[in-house]
Amino acid sequence: MKPLHMVPDDVNIPFLKVRKLFYIFSLSMVIVSGVLFFTKGLNFGIDFRGGILLEIKTEGPADVTALRNNLGSLGLGDVAIQQFGEPDDVLIQLQRQDGDEKAQMAALETVTKALGDGVSIRRSELVGPKVGSELKEAGLFSVLISLALIMIYIWLRFEWQFAVASVVALLHDVIITVGLFVVSGIQFDLATLAAILTVGGYSINDTVVVFDRIREFMRKYRKMDLPELLDLSINTTLSRTVMTSFTTLLALIALFLFGGEAIRGFTFALIFGILIGTYSSICVASPLLIVFKLRRKIPEGEESKTEEANAL
Incomplete structure (x- = not known):
């Protein structure tokens, strides 16, 4: 049985000609x-802008539409409801209310009463604006x-x-992913943010593989023009x-389709990040070596030979 080849072994695409x-x-x-x-700015989640987070368990499969209508009528602003894990597990996020911590506790009590006795609250969190601001700074750092x-x-x-070249390509991936x-x-x-950092690691791994091959060929083909060597x-x-990206995407697409709302943003960032990271390692990082004027280093033992050859 022949191994699967998504790209022919003798492929010769002139990437550098269209750099x-x-x-x-x-x-x-x-x-x-x-x-x-x-x-326009990002649609920051409760982690960054502050608010109320509730994790609840319902009796039987949760009716997300009914919950959304019920809580949306309370006049507490934006309410995000998403199912995760089991059919009776629900995550509720409310925007931060005007006022101090007492106002947040009053909103939490209002939501708890609206949910009724048939719902058990497994976790509740209050995230203040100061914490959200600190998380933004920590994320950027x-x-x-x-x-x-x-x-x-x-x-x-x-x-x-x-x-x-690798850092420029990595910044390219991060900025475009954030733009998406x-x-x-x-919601961001x-x-x-963890997904974006993961994308950075994946992208730099692809880039290092190509860079290793470039360094290897620079020693092997010392008279080859740099654009030809990069190609x-x-x-x-x-x-x-291509094979690594394809197999990774198969798993991520399955998670995106069937993993539920709780991890949809995470998998969405990873899917796009893998695609843009693969593109940048091929079409951005390597061609930038020409822009930065990469030069071959002649080993010390061969410098004298080169000088003698030039003299002749």
Whole structure:
């Protein structure tokens, strides 16, 4: 039985010939995402904007529509209700009420009474605006720290051009993924932030695989032009890249379709992140090495030979 090959072994796609189109497309997407983020903003979840969180268990399968109508008539503002886990498990999120903590407790009591005796409250949380603001800062700090550590790692393992190219590609993935959340209006919470960090790890793994092949071929084909060498490196790792992304997406799509509302934002971020991360490792990170003027380093033992050859 022959092994599955989604990409032919002798594939030879000239990615570097159209690198300017990749630059234009990626830059346009980053600019649009940035403009939308600062003008429209994200639909932050209760983790970041504060509010009331309730986890309840109903007698028998939950009637989400009836719950939504019941709680929506209380005049407490936006109410988000989603089923998760078992059919009788429900997560309720209410926007933060005007006033101090007493106002939040009064709203929680109102919701509890509206739910009735047939519902058991398994968990209730109040998230204040200060906590939400601190979580935003911590989330941004975690992203910046991860980018810095990745850059240091790539710099130590390869050269500075590889490090800068990988971080630029990673920023490209994060910004465009955040832009998609702005456009779609899907709630952005701590789970989504975790998904974006996961995407960053996945993307950098793909990029390092290609960079390893580039470094290997730079030693093997010392007279080959850099664009040709980069194309060869990308094409020889293309089968692995596509197969890994495809198998990962199969699992994520199943989770997105059947995992319920509680993890939908998380899986949505991962699905799009895998796609944009695969694109960036092929079409952004590697071509940027030309922009950053990557040069081959001639081993010390061969410098004299090169000079003698030039003299002759």
